[in-house]
Amino acid sequence: MVKLLLNNNKWTEYNNIWFSGYIIVNNAYITGAKAIRQINIPTGFDDFAKLINNLNGRFSIVVTVEKETWVASDKLRSIPIFFTKKNGDTLISNNIEKLLGEHASVYPEKKAVDVFLRTGYTINNYSLVKDIFIIEPAEIIRFHNNVWEKQSYLSHPKPKNIADVDIEENATQLKKLLHQIFKRLFNALGTRPIVIPLSGGYDSRLIAYMAKMYHKGSIQTYTYGVKNNCELDNAKRVAEILGLKWIFIEYNKELIEDFTSCETFKSYYPYASNYSSLFWLQDYFAVKKLKDDKIIPDNSVFIPGLSGDNIAGVHLSKKRVFLHSTAFQIFSDNFTFINSSKNQKASIVSEIEKNYNHGVDDNWETLYKWNVFNRQAKFVANSARVYNFFGYDFYIPFWDNEFLFFFLKLPFELRAFKKLYNDVVEQIFKDENLLFEKELQPSRGYRRFQNFKNKIKKHLPSPLVRSLTNNKSPFYYEEITMHLRNEINRKELIQPKQPNYYNAYIAQWYLQNIFKNHSS
Numbered sequence: 001m002v003k004l005l006l007n008n009n010k011w012t013e014y015n016n017i018w019f020s021g022y023i024i025v026n027n028a029y030i031t032g033a034k035a036i037r038q039i040n041i042p043t044g045f046d047d048f049a050k051l052i053n054n055l056n057g058r059f060s061i062v063v064t065v066e067k068e069t070w071v072a073s074d075k076l077r078s079i080p081i082f083f084t085k086k087n088g089d090t091l092i093s094n095n096i097e098k099l100l101g102e103h104a105s106v107y108p109e110k111k112a113v114d115v116f117l118r119t120g121y122t123i124n125n126y127s128l129v130k131d132i133f134i135i136e137p138a139e140i141i142r143f144h145n146n147v148w149e150k151q152s153y154l155s156h157p158k159p160k161n162i163a164d165v166d167i168e169e170n171a172t173q174l175k176k177l178l179h180q181i182f183k184r185l186f187n188a189l190g191t192r193p194i195v196i197p198l199s200g201g202y203d204s205r206l207i208a209y210m211a212k213m214y215h216k217g218s219i220q221t222y223t224y225g226v227k228n229n230c231e232l233d234n235a236k237r238v239a240e241i242l243g244l245k246w247i248f249i250e251y252n253k254e255l256i257e258d259f260t261s262c263e264t265f266k267s268y269y270p271y272a273s274n275y276s277s278l279f280w281l282q283d284y285f286a287v288k289k290l291k292d293d294k295i296i297p298d299n300s301v302f303i304p305g306l307s308g309d310n311i312a313g314v315h316l317s318k319k320r321v322f323l324h325s326t327a328f329q330i331f332s333d334n335f336t337f338i339n340s341s342k343n344q345k346a347s348i349v350s351e352i353e354k355n356y357n358h359g360v361d362d363n364w365e366t367l368y369k370w371n372v373f374n375r376q377a378k379f380v381a382n383s384a385r386v387y388n389f390f391g392y393d394f395y396i397p398f399w400d401n402e403f404l405f406f407f408l409k410l411p412f413e414l415r416a417f418k419k420l421y422n423d424v425v426e427q428i429f430k431d432e433n434l435l436f437e438k439e440l441q442p443s444r445g446y447r448r449f450q451n452f453k454n455k456i457k458k459h460l461p462s463p464l465v466r467s468l469t470n471n472k473s474p475f476y477y478e479e480i481t482m483h484l485r486n487e488i489n490r491k492e493l494i495q496p497k498q499p500n501y502y503n504a505y506i507a508q509w510y511l512q513n514i515f516k517n518h519s520s
Contacts, residue, residue, distance in 0.1 A: 002069040005093035020079050021059030029188040049153035056401035068144040076377050076399050077137040084132045118335035120278035121378035128275040137377040162411040174424045181400045182210035191217035193300045200234035203305030212242045224249040224286035229474035249286045251476035272385040280383030282475050291390045302387040307376045308398035313415030326363040327352040330370050337504035338494050477502040484509040
């Protein structure tokens with residue numbers, strides 16, 4: 001028997017369908033019962049997969065069909081769903097703490113912990129807690145006869161060959177699409193005040209430009225970090241050219257003082273992590289200051305530029321020569337926080353192969369999808385939970401279905417190093433005097449050089465790599481994570497591969513604290 005333990009404040013039930021979030025229909029953002037009425041649930045599970053694949057928005061859905069229960073997460077896993085078994089029943093909830101309360105004892109899931117220590121997220125439906133599982137991004141699960149079957153619903157045309165592509169036509173389509181996505185978003189927000197985290201890069205700059213063009217309400221931008229950091233000049237200049245309000249939030253000793261003992265932080269880190277994704281500290285102090293100092297209205301909506309460059313292909317390359325399988329390449333590229341023994345590596349690669357068991361030829365598409373639906377969805381985009389924690393709504397425009405599907409169909413040559421995206425966006429910026437001489441966008445040559453350096457580093461002794469690493473963080477991470485490092489049991493502390501892999505310290509601190517809390 002399936003029992004639903006859903007938070008009624010965040011979920012709407014209508015006609016045996018439970019829905020949370022929003023969908024986009026005819027350029028309108030729809031929520032609640034109205035959204036459910038727009039969803040015609042088919043009788044077949046495969047048809048359900050097609051339906052969910054075509055839904056645009058941020059949502060999770062639970063459906064009861066005769067003696068079965070179907071659960072779906074959007075492509076971002078915006079609203080996590082957890083499940084477990086107890087006394088022969090399957091319990092499903094959006095709140096993992098409810099499921100933890102159903103278990104007499106809480107133990108770590110070793111496979112998940114090994115992955116989390118190296119990436120900051122879990123894979124293959126594991127949570128960090130033994131016998132509690134989580135729906136993956138772009139996944140549906142069918143519960144029936146006391147078993148569960150999962151299926152990735154992501155479906156899209158295969159990437160085209162470059163010889164069959166009209167580059168100018170695709171550039172025109174992308175420019176039109178960007179305007180359509182942002183116009184739709186800002187029309188839906190009406191006059192609500194929006195807040196844009198403005199870096200020195202292209203994604204947040206594009207959001208600021210589109211907001212100036214289409215948004216009817218107030219616009220506040222901000223940049224954070226240490227004084228004279230590399231993001232600062234370009235961000236300030238963008239705000240000045242567009243005539244937008246802008247503030248700089250300096251990260252310093254006073255701002256972060258004793259933050260681990262603060263009750264706000266003690267509530268934040270479990271909320272943002274959900275026993276599956278590492279909480280994000282980079283934005284935490286800035287958003288907290290905006291809230292505490294009443295710099296922005298309570299009904300503000302944050303519009304971060306998360307994942308835009310990655311969906312556009314910034315890290316994409318053809319890798320064929322070093323490793324004998326795509327799974328090994330995924331491990332080499334992504335499981336980087338700390339070193340791994342031979343047995344640990346073999347165990348993790350075995351887990352990767354459950355969903356990504358492909359050979360070496362043309363593996364770039366698999367590497368791309370791993371980055372988008374694992375690191376981006378579970379780790380980078382999960383950072384937006386900081387906005388919800390402080391009581392604000394947020395929208396991530398670059399996770400719009402239409403943006404994602406546009407790039408999934410492009411050939412390698414137009415996705416790699418985000419070539420088409422940069423060409424289109426740079427032309428927009430050039431026309432508006434927003435393209436600067438000193439940009440933070442690395443060239444193809446520089447990226448190739450960085451990739452070469454990273455490959456060489458893997459074969460150098462760890463002490464030598466540490467001595468060659470620049471530890472200076474523009475976001476004060478050396479000093480922030482020092483607070484956490486001082487609280488980690490010294491005998492258990494695992495040194496990162498490089499001193500500036502600060503998330504390795506955060507992951508270890510988090511694991512120490514969540515399981516200490518349940519054992520006390």
